Amino acid sequence: MLSKKDDKKDAKQISYKKFTVDFSSPLENKLLTLESVLKYLQANTKLNGLKGKLGKTILINMDERREKNKNCIAISVDSSIKFSKRYIRYLVKKFLKKEGIAKYLTLSATSPNAYAVKVIKKNEA
Secondary structure (H helix, E strand, O other): OOOHHHHHHHHHHOOOEEEEEEOHHHHHOOOOOHHHHHHHHHHHOEEOOEEOOOOOOEEEEEEEEEEOOEEEEEEEEEEOOOOOHHHHHHHHHHHHHHHOOOOOEEEEEEEOOEEEEEEOOOOOO
16 A cells, blocks of 8 residues: 655656746737747747657747736746747757847846846947
């Protein structure tokens, strides 16, 4: 029979990580669409060397919530395996370069599990 300690160990071994990338600023300025980013991330994320074969271990979906009286439109990446936040950064930057809008947008970390894509404001003198 399994004891309560064994049940707790099994629960701790399955660790779920959730990363979010906030696209509120570029969507307000109509620089890109969230669907195109979502399709790109789902098609180009590699798992075990295979692109687009994510299965049930990695879920990439849209996430809408309200933060500080502001709509936050983001993409969330839920992982039940070891997955790197840096890899998400790499994929988002690659998407921005592919679309030709990388020079207008910047990607910055807002928390240990979140990024935000923001519009670069040039100083006009």
